[in-house]
Amino acid sequence: MTAKSLTGWRTPAIILICGSLIAMLTFGPRSAFGFFLTPMSNAHGWGREVFALAFAVQNLLWGIGQPIAGAIADRFGSARVLCAGMLLYAAGLALMTVSTTPVTLNITAGVLIGFGLSGCSFNIVLSAFGKLLKPEWRGLALGLGTAAGSFGQFLFAPFGVAMIDHYGWSSALLVFGGLLVLGVPMALALMTPPSTSHAETGKQQTMTNALWEAFGHRSYVLLVLGFFTCGFQLAFVTAHLPSYLIDRGLSAEIGGITIAIIGLFNIVGSLSSGYLGNFIPKRYILSFIYFTRALSIVGFILLPASVPATLVFAVITGLTWLSTVPPTSGLVAVMFGTRWLAMLYGFAFFSHQVGGFLGALLGGIVFEATGSYNPVWWLSVFFGVMSALINLPIVEKPAGRFAAVPA
Secondary structure (H helix, E strand, O other): OOHHHHOOOHHHHHHHHHHHHHHHHHHHHOOOOHHHHHHEEEEEEEOOOHHHHHHHHHHHHHHHHHHHHHHHEEEEEEEEHHHHHHHHHHHEEEEEHOOOOOHHHEEEHHHHHHHHHHHHOHHHHHHHHHHOOOOOHHHHHHHHHHHHHHHHEEEHHHHHHHHHHHHHHHHHHHHHOOOOOOHHHHHHHHHOOOOOOOOOOOOOHHHHHHHHHHHHHHHHHHHHHHHHHHHHHHHHHHHHHHHHHOOOOOOOHHHHHHHHHHHHHHHHHHHHHHHOOOOOOOHHHHHHHHHHHOOOOOOHHHHOHHHHHHHHHHHHHHHHOOHHHHHHHHHHHHHHOOHHHHHHHHHHHHHHHHHHHHHHHHHHHHHHHHOOHHHHHHHHHHHHHHHHHHHOOOOOOOOOOOOOOOO
16 A cells, blocks of 8 residues: 555544654653662662563563564554554553562563564554655655654653652553553554565565565675664663663752653654655764764763763764664665565564663673673773674665565
C-alpha cells in the first residue's frame, strides 16, 4: 500500500499523528527508568547492579525481539504487532510494582517490557511510515517519528520525577502503564498490508534471501556494527545518569531536568538529521554524531560538577541522542528497499541493544566494584570514536539484484 492508495480517514497526516503519538507513549516511560533505580533499590535493599541487570536484560531482549517483531510486521502487517507490544509493555510496568525480588524484577522490567518494546517501539512505527508514505515524505517522517519519541522523553522525565516525589514509584509505574493502553487504538492507523509474493522489483524475495543479501553486504555490516555504540551510550546514560548526578552532589530534580532537556533537543536533532539526510550523505551525518558525542562526554566528565556544565552536556547529548535513527533506517531503505525494512532495521537495532545491554550492565557492575562510573564513561568515548570511523566507508546506493524501488 502506498500513499496514493490510502482512502477514508487514514490520510498521511493521520498516519503521522497516530504513529508519532505511539512513539511518544512507548519511548517516554522507558526513558524515565533511571529515576526508579534509587527508590526501588532503597525500598528493597538492592545494590545498583540488581536494577542495572534488569534494565540490561530489557535492552537485550528488546534487541532480540526486534527483528522477529519486524519480520512479523513485514509479513502480516504492523497494527497487530503494535497492539500486542503495547499491552505486554503495560503489563510489565504494572507488575513491576509487585516485583520484590531480583528474579521477578528481571521478569517484569526485563522480559515483559523488553519483548513489549520490540513490538511497539518507534522502530515498528518508522517501518510503517516507510511503507505507507511517499518517498519524498520519508526523510521528514522518519525524523518526525523519532522526534516524537524524544518528545515523550521530554514529557515523561519531569512527569516521572513529580509522580515519584508526590505519589511514590509504584503509582508512577501504574500511571505509565495506563497511558500505554491508550495507544492501542491508534495502531489501526498504521495498518500495513501483509506481504505477498509480489516484490518491489517484480521478483519474489523471501525473508531468507533478504537476510543473505543484507549480511553479505559490507556497508550493512558496518552500519550494524556502528549502531552498537549508540545503544551502549544511550542505555548507560538512561539508567545511570540520574544517580551519577546525585553522586556528584546535584539534586534529583536536576537529573529530571537533564533528561527532559535531552529529550527536548533530541526533537531538534532527530528532525534535523532526517531532513539533512536528503542533502548530505547519511554516513557523514552518523560519523559526525558519534564523534560529537565522544567529545561531549570527555568535557562532561573532566569538568567540575555544576548545573551549567550538566545542562550543556544535556543539550549536546540531546542533539545527538536519537538523531542516529533516521540516517540508519534511511540507509537500510536505500540499500534494500522497504519490503523487509522492519526486519533488516531490526537486526541493526539488535546490535544497538547488545550495546545497550552492556552499557546498562557494566554501569552497575563497575560502580559496585569501584565506586565510580568513570571507566564506563571512557569506554563510551572509545566506542564513539570507533563508530565515527566505521561509518565513513559505507556506500549509499541500492544493493544487489533485490534493491527495491521505494514504495
